[in-house]
Amino acid sequence: xxxxxxxxxxxxxxxxxxxxxxxxxxxxxxxxxxxxxxxxxxxxxxxxxxxxxxxxxxxxxxxxxxxxxxxxxxxxxxxxxxxxxxxxxxxxxxxxxxxxxxxxxxxxxxxxxxxxxxxxxxxxxxxxxxxxxxxxxxxxxxxxxxxxxxxxxxxxxxxxxxxxxxxxxxxxxxxxxxxxxxxxxxxxxxxxxxxxxxxxxxxxxxxxxxxxxxxxxxxxxxxxxxxxxxxxxxxxxxxxxxxxxxxxxxxxxxxxxxxxxxxxxxxxxxxxxxxxxxxxxxxxxxxxxxxxxxxxxxxxxxxxxxxxxxxxxxxxxx
Numbered sequence: 001x002x003x004x005x006x007x008x009x010x011x012x013x014x015x016x017x018x019x020x021x022x023x024x025x026x027x028x029x030x031x032x033x034x035x036x037x038x039x040x041x042x043x044x045x046x047x048x049x050x051x052x053x054x055x056x057x058x059x060x061x062x063x064x065x066x067x068x069x070x071x072x073x074x075x076x077x078x079x080x081x082x083x084x085x086x087x088x089x090x091x092x093x094x095x096x097x098x099x100x101x102x103x104x105x106x107x108x109x110x111x112x113x114x115x116x117x118x119x120x121x122x123x124x125x126x127x128x129x130x131x132x133x134x135x136x137x138x139x140x141x142x143x144x145x146x147x148x149x150x151x152x153x154x155x156x157x158x159x160x161x162x163x164x165x166x167x168x169x170x171x172x173x174x175x176x177x178x179x180x181x182x183x184x185x186x187x188x189x190x191x192x193x194x195x196x197x198x199x200x201x202x203x204x205x206x207x208x209x210x211x212x213x214x215x216x217x218x219x220x221x222x223x224x225x226x227x228x229x230x231x232x233x234x235x236x237x238x239x240x241x242x243x244x245x246x247x248x249x250x251x252x253x254x255x256x257x258x259x260x261x262x263x264x265x266x267x268x269x270x271x272x273x274x275x276x277x278x279x280x281x282x283x284x285x286x287x288x289x290x291x292x293x294x295x296x297x298x299x300x301x302x303x304x305x306x307x308x309x310x311x312x313x314x315x316x317x318x
């Protein structure tokens with residue numbers, strides 16, 4: 001079976017951790033490495049969280065490369081909305097994951113991506129599920145490697161409303177200039193944004209059953225307490241949105257996702273709309289579409305895909 005070669009760019013909070021498990025537990029992926037960025041927490045924390053998850057699931061063979069500590073233009077302070085992941089980014093568990101014994105690979109995120117692309121015999125898919133700073137920096141510093149990028153499947157944006165401002169999604173608003181560069185790059189882009197990811201939730205009753213399935217699902221369930229409280233109490237949602245995992249499910253089974261081709265850019269100047277992914281749904285500007293935008297997801301098979309991958313990982317390391 002030909003595998004999908006990916007590099008995941010993560011800002012590991014709870015849904016990132018679950019997405020990592022999906023990538024590592026689904027046999028259709030060949031994970032070449034994880035690069036890290038600021039986002040849900042500062043980069044040093046998200047890097048440690050990435051290493052913790054790899055050690056937890058017994059995949060210490062996967063390289064981790066630390067990346068951006070701040071946006072391209074503005075300063076970075078961990079946003080208040082990201083506290084739904086806990087102060088440690090992994091739910092502030094009563095029994096937290098131990099500090100990792102493994103360390104990073106000795107390269108920066110951009111250098112790791114560049115070297116991996118250059119050395120690969122075939123194009124590689126980039127899967128950024130945090131701010132787009134590392135990918136934008138790669139585009140600016142290594143334009144000669146763009147043909148080696150098969151596509152970019154990102155978690156971020158929306159066509160109408162946001163979750164970090166009235167119009168901006170969290171990953172995009174944390175570095176709008178980086179996202180602007182990505183959408184202008186000419187790369188093949190799939191945008192898994194809030195239009196679809198809000199529908200990709202694991203219901204609260206499903207979550208409780210999931211937590212009893214195996215040792216790994218039990219550990220993930222314990223991470224989700226503060227995250228579940230946020231979705232239940234503040235968002236009035238029927239479950240926890242598995243935002244980041246949708247990028248991977250879309251790659252494995254495109255039929256799960258309802259999508260449309262649109263022209264997308266990012267507002268980097270607006271007073272109230274800074275960070276908005278301006279999506280020309282009605283083709284008012286008459287520009288050629290530059291992104292395929294997820295507009296919905298078949299929820300049940302999507303969640304089942306996540307559960308199966310976690311069960312596979314749990315079985316591999318008992």
